[in-house]
Amino acid sequence: MIPPNPPPEARSDILRQWAGTPVTALVSLVSAAVAISVTWALVDWAVISAVSPTRPIEECAGASGACWRFYLEKSRFMLFGTYPYAEHWRPALVSLLLLALSALVGLRITGRLRWLRPRMLLALWAGVIPMAFVLMGGGWTGLLAVDMSRWNGMPVLLILSVIAIALAFPLGVALAVLRHQTRRPVLRRAALVYIEGMRGIPMVTVLFVGVFVLPLTLPPDTRISPVMATLIALVFFHASYFAEDVRGGLQSLPVSQQEAAFSLGLSRGKTMRLVLLPQALSRSLPALVNSVIGAYKDTSLVVVLGIHDLTSTARMAFSEPGWGQFALEAYAFVGAWFLLSCAFLSWVGRELHRNQGARRR
Amino acid sequence: MQHAPPPARRSAPDRVGLAVVGAILLSLTILGGNIWLNMQAAGVTPGYGFLSQTAGFDLSESLIPYDAGDSYGRVILAGLLNTVFLAICGLVLATGLGVVMGLVSVTPSPAGRMIALLYVELFRNLPKILVLLVLYVVAVRGLPPVREALSIGPLHLTNRSIYMPAIEADARQLWLLLPLAAAVAVAVLWHRHARRIKRDTGRDIVVLPVILAAIIGLPLIFAVLADTPLVPSLPEFRRFDFDGGARLSVQFIVVLVTLGLYHGAQIAEVVRGGILSVPQGQVEAARALGLTPRHVTRFVVLPQVLRIVIPPMINQYVNLIKNTSIAIAVGYSDLMSISGTIINQTFRPLEMMLVTMGLYLGLCLVASSLMNRLNDRLRARGAGGAA
Helix, strand or coil: CCCCCCCCCCCCHHHHHHHCCHHHHHHHHHHHHHHHHHHHHHHHHHHHCCECCCCCHHHHHHCCCCECHHHHHHHHHHHHCCCCHHHCHHHHHHHHHHHHHHHHHHHHHCCCCCCCCHHHHHHHHHHHHHHHHHHHHCCCCCCCCCCHHHCCHHHHHHHHHHHHHHHHHHHHHHHHHHHHCCCCHHHHHHHHHHHHHHHCCCHHHHHHHHHHHHHHHCCCCCCCCHHHHHHHHHHHHHHHHHHHHHHHHHHHCCHHHHHHHHHCCCCHHHHHHHHHHHHHHHHHHHHHHHHHHHHHHHHHHHHHHCCCEHHHHHHHHCCCCCCHHHHHHHHHHHHHHHHHHHHHHHHHHHHHHHHHHHHHC | CCCCCCCCCCCCCCHHHHHHHHHHHHHHHHHHHHHHHHHHHCCCCCCCHHHHCECCCCCCCCCCCCCCCCEHHHHHHHHHHHHHHHHHHHHHHHHHHHHHHHHHCCCCCHHHHHHHHHHHHHHHCCCHHHHHHHHHHHHHHHCCCHHHCEEECCEEECCCEEEECEECCCHHHHHHHHHHHHHHHHHHHHHHHHHHHHHHHCCCCCCHHHHHHHHHHHHHHHHHHHCCCCCEECCEEECCEEECCEEEEHHHHHHHHHHHHHHHHHHHHHHHHHHHCCCHHHHHHHHHCCCCHHHHHHHHHHHHHHHHHHHHHHHHHHHHHHHHHHHHHCCCCCHHHHHHHHHHHHCCHHHHHHHHHHHHHHHHHHHHHHHHHHHHHHHHHHHHHHC
8 A cells, every 4th residue: 555645745834824815924924024114214204304493493494304393393383273372281281181081981991990989980080070170271279260262272173072072971861761762752762863963964064054054043142152062962962872882782681670670679760870771781792882982083083174173273373474394293293192192092992892702701 | 479570661752852852952952043233243144145256366276167167066067076085096096005905914024014004003193284294394395386397108296286198088888887887787687697507507707807898898889889089188388387197186185085984994903803814714615615715715714804994994094084074284175174265265165164064064965874774784795705
């Protein structure tokens, strides 16, 4: 009997990974080329062709890379815009407060900081939100009054994202409950129409309604600033997205939960508040975090309404005559901020997924 | 002892619900009254009469003939068509990019996976408006002015528009729709015929070449016979600007690329999730049964991937349609920026926003119901095939 041929030696793993088939080889080749050229372009822009911040800004005129001096001269403007210069500590403090509070919430829902009770967080929100407006607006306790039209940059971005999301959340939960329950069909229908209608139109149209139609609905001779109008519009818009996420959580609960709660003698309201909602919320957290990331990023759409959030102040920073060449530097600043802050939010989302996976197993 | 079933309870009318909805409607009426008062004070009477007035502003581009003397109604229609056109191009670009990057993200190649991951993470963590503004600045600054156009063959890139060859428009070309409709009918019938033969006899007959031949051939034969004018037109530089051919504005290209990149990243994630959800054991089992790799993909992997991927894909498409409205940031004449212009001109925010939101809502509903119907049919067929 002829012994069978021994199988050929297995190719080394690295080779198989990079070029196991012709298609894989092509993908590797193209990707490597793209990776190298992108890395090279970045390094060239940020280091090799860049002008160091110690050189005067005039030297940037001929350079093809980043002008780091630009950040020295303009970061404060990009952060706070035309807010009175001597009062910059106020928008800075507001931004820090809102960021810190958001970070606390993010850490808490991933299971850290257990000592922080939800009730304490609620109290913090209730304190920080009015405080943000008082600090920014001033006008009493000796603070210089600053008109809302001069609220610019980072604090506006955070007010319109963090505060809008915080206010939209309870509204979204209420809408989800209304759409989920069956006892009041008229309210159920109304919630459905509202949620589906809002989700079927672009955010820009809602912002336009806020800025152009909302002021008209007020009694004659009353005014509302564009920032406030936008905030209100955003609350109503985001609520519809949160409502769908929470409803997803409510729907995923087994009916037996409700039946068990009823048979224990809990009323409908208590069943919802004590049994169904807590479970539904924790199940819908990953989806909610996704919606929050979307809402946060989309906040910068307010640029089209002439509201000066971070993206808009960056644009202002290079719109002055003579500064036009620094457009990329200015946008890179905004991009870096969003990459950083969204990285935190994405991390929260991943942690939630991991925790839930662990709990199910 | 047997209990009789409880008598069916007639559900009481939802009094609380009616009261709440009534209260909401009442407050909306009060707000509406305020709008009326405010508009009266500004010397405007609410109503839609203005739609037939002369718009008086020009559009950078339009798919239908339009000039500044046309009515507001017509300019809204032009904007709606621009939005639809942008959305369709965006769907194609985002799907292509998303599918390719999704596939690359599951290749064995580490370099490919890294690039796909970077791409997805970058565009999922940057606001689309920022991407749009950056691309716009780069395009307007990076591309040459019209006199020094960057020419690649018959393509001419400038910092205002991109010019390309086209076929000169002629009303008689509309007749070509007739043979095209006939070709589609032939294709559908032939497809059914092939399915019947496959079911009855198990034989495969050529399908795709026949369909392609019908769709290309019938209009072509018709064009030759009926002498339809199909004159190619190349863009040529005359004194100040290019003449002839087709032109796409830089604004359009920039919005299109933004939508493609942004939604491409989301679609890549969807595709990736769909592919990873098919257990490797199924592929191995199918191979063990003697299916060729092509048949494994066609009959085992693809049906399952599609089943998972299509619903989130529909969601993405609807989002893309809504996101075309970011075009207002660079001034492409889509529905949203036209309605913004009209609001500034006429001081009729309420009427215009109702029209605009209604149109967007309609577009999204039409698109999602079309795609859901398609999905249902695909599913029904998949179930039938399995039985």
